[in-house]
Amino acid sequence: MSTDARRTATTARKISRRTFLGGMAVGAAGAWGVSSGLTRFGYDPARPPQLYEYFLDNFWFEAADLEHQAINPPLRGSHKADIVILGGGFTGLSSAYHLSRAFPNKKIVLLEGACCGYGASGRNGGFCDAGFSGLMHHVDAVGPEPGRKAFDASLFGISQIKRLVTEHGLQCDFEENGMFEAAMDEEQARQLEHHQARYRSMGLNATLVQGRELEAEVRSPRYIAGLKFPYGAIVNPAKLARGMKPIVESAGVEVRERTVVLRVRTGKIHRIETEMGEISAPALVLGLNGYAPKLGFFRDRVLPLCSYVIATEPLSRAQWDAIGWRNRQGIADMRVLFDYQRPTADGRIVIGGSDAPYFAEDDLSSGNYKPAIEAVTRSLFATFPQLEGLRIEHAWGGTMGFTTDFTPSVGVTGDHENIFYGVAYNGEGVAFAQTAGRIIAELMAGQESDLTRLCVVNHPMPYLGPRSLRIVFERLNKWYLLRAGTKTVR
């Protein structure tokens, strides 16, 4: 959704994105006494997660021709494997990719409830950000030199996507155009300067643009300054996820789609019950991200927040000329509830953000949630009034995993140290989930590297507060932020 450093810039603001989420958890934790008896009310771990109830008007799926693709048959009957991976998003698929190379003789089975790319991985904005969420806070803590080392290691995710494209011929409309951050007011412009100084302290390139230079990048009456960052790319994420499936299959991984996992009994040997079968294995990989709490994992640590996206009709040549944007970078603005937008290969704009709702009981994205879709549509035309009248052809949403410290966690857990996971990318998982898969494979192989030394490895995720009150505090928190009148919050 945005580059990691944008998060850092926001922390210096009166109300930052971190405050936005943190306020919710602090309030909820304070109310623990009132609600502890209610926390588990209505929760039935055996109930199937609500995976398929929404119609998805997803442009990426259409462009990837998902409708005509073969979806693998479900797991039926009783099976054994060496490694079972849950989830066919970028975490599950990249784990499958690297594990199949690290352990060519092991039987690896990936279970996906719908189809590979069905979750956030096939629905997102397609920004491949350099770094990872929380990296700049790490840089502040450890200093620019070790910070730069972590940044370089984190570039693995983008280079891995490039490798999939160049070595495996995966076609996913990958364009390495860098990223662009846009300021809408003076405060945000100051944050961009601060931000540029941070990059420079790490020896990284970032160029501030204003006036004519800004106009040469993109023409919007809303933007008063911008920061060009050469690292980063855009992709069609559904093509990337769907394209990874045959690659891991050809490496020997058995991919079972339409296989909803109902229950996981963890232990020395894990037993995984699905709708039509069961499978056991001594090693488990969780690639469930925002869906993980529904299966009982990280319920007090990972907050499922939703994001909504629209795709316009293709713009005419004259419309592109009117808004500039020749370099085709992903653009994110600097507000707390920000927008992220990018061009598509066939000349549309895909834009998301403006809100990040939480639904009671950690519920998953409710498809086309109207208020968020309307907010992002209004925002598109406020950013580009030149495009008034342009049709919106698709609108969809998805569920992400967040933490209150905005930092992902990739590691190993369980009494037998045999549950591997990558989770909570805080809206920046397209590239970083590729890195997570590599880390998971290295951890399982007992290897050490710059990746396994990254600060996210076994990073303890903060407690979120009781589930039953999260919805109340999310609403109160948002109301407070909006009342606070900061220009950075819509």
Ligand SMILES: Cc1cc2nc3c(=O)[nH]c(=O)nc-3n(C[C@H](O)[C@H](O)[C@H](O)COP(=O)(O)OP(=O)(O)OC[C@H]3O[C@@H](n4cnc5c(N)ncnc54)[C@H](O)[C@@H]3O)c2cc1C
């Ligand atoms: C609208 C939106 C925009 C975003 N924009 C960006 C962006 O531009 N850049 C960026 O870096 N990140 C972005 N993100 C975040 C990014 O998409 C995620 O961080 C990343 O895709 C997470 O990948 P994952 O594999 O961990 O999880 P997911 O892709 O969510 O995969 C989890 C999989 O598990 C499956 N599953 C769940 N429960 C079960 C079950 N019980 N049984 C079997 N299978 C199950 C699901 O079907 C799903 O396929 C965005 C997210 C959303 C929703």
